[in-house]
Amino acid sequence: ILNVEQSPQSLHVQEGDSTNFTCSFPSSNFYALHWYRWETAKSPEALFVMTLNGDEKKKGRISATLNTKEGYSYLYIKGSQPEDSATYLCAFYTGKLIFGQGTTLQVKP
Amino acid sequence: DTGVSQDPRHKITKRGQNVTFRCDPISEHNRLYWYRQTLGQGPEFLTYFQNEAQLEKSRLLSDRFSAERPKGSFSTLEIQRTEQGDSAMYLCASSLKDLGAKVTETQYFGPGTRLLVL
Numbered sequence: 291i292l293n294v295e296q297s298p299q300s301l302h303v304q305e306g307d308s309t310n311f312t313c314s315f316p317s318s319n320f321y322a323l324h325w326y327r328w329e330t331a332k333s334p335e336a337l338f339v340m341t342l343n344g345d346e347k348k349k350g351r352i353s354a355t356l357n358t359k360e361g362y363s364y365l366y367i368k369g370s371q372p373e374d375s376a377t378y379l380c381a382f383y384t385g386k387l388i389f390g391q392g393t394t395l396q397v398k399p
Numbered sequence: 400d401t402g403v404s405q406d407p408r409h410k411i412t413k414r415g416q417n418v419t420f421r422c423d424p425i426s427e428h429n430r431l432y433w434y435r436q437t438l439g440q441g442p443e444f445l446t447y448f449q450n451e452a453q454l455e456k457s458r459l460l461s462d463r464f465s466a467e468r469p470k471g472s473f474s475t476l477e478i479q480r481t482e483q484g485d486s487a488m489y490l491c492a493s494s495l496k497d498l499g500a501k502v503t504e505t506q507y508f509g510p511g512t513r514l515l516v517l
Binding site: 294296321322324326331332333334335336339341379381383385386387388389390391392 | 402440443506
């Protein structure tokens with residue numbers, strides 16, 4: 291059974307703080323890792339698709355890194371804003387997506 | 400709006416009733432996926448279609464669940480004889496998979512159907 295773990299489960303930060311989350315996944319038979327942001331009452335939104343060891347991707351204040359050899363990915367948010375409040379999901383791709391349980395971020399103004 | 404749409408957005412039903420959900424994918428997308436998400440968990444894979452063919456079903460999908468994609472466009476997910484444990488968010492996603500290349504593809508999600516079984 292493939293296991294994808296995310297930590298922490300939830301996070302409360304002040305506006306302007308930088309933060310990061312971890313996604314752990316099986317290091318064997320790696321194909322791709324996807325990151326999604328899911329705001330309440332909206333559709334999950336694709337952030338990054340990461341395929342190569344050492345990959346670093348950036349979208350505005352959000353960036354992600356990938357280490358396939360040790361089986362982890364980090365998502366960083368620089369200078370958090372209230373609109374960054376959401377659940378951040380990583381998913382290990384095997385044709386279908388195997389999701390972690392998510393990290394819920396709350397940014398206080 | 401050319402995104403993935405799902406209908407209804409919310410459904411409340413009594414235990415033992417049948418329910419059906421609909422998903423309209425992004426036009427031209429050849430793959431369509433169903434996931435289920437319960438409180439505190441990430442979405443769990445249920446099944447997926449490539450055009451009209453159902454290629455994989457999760458062991459989570461009991462005999463009470465059936466999904467169709469009759470013309471390779473929209474899809475329906477039916478739950479028969481609902482149980483309280485079926486209460487969850489049911490998510491649909493679609494993607495355009497390049498069948499000739501070994502590359503991953505982005506899955507685009509709909510807003511989900513939230514089911515409550517009383």
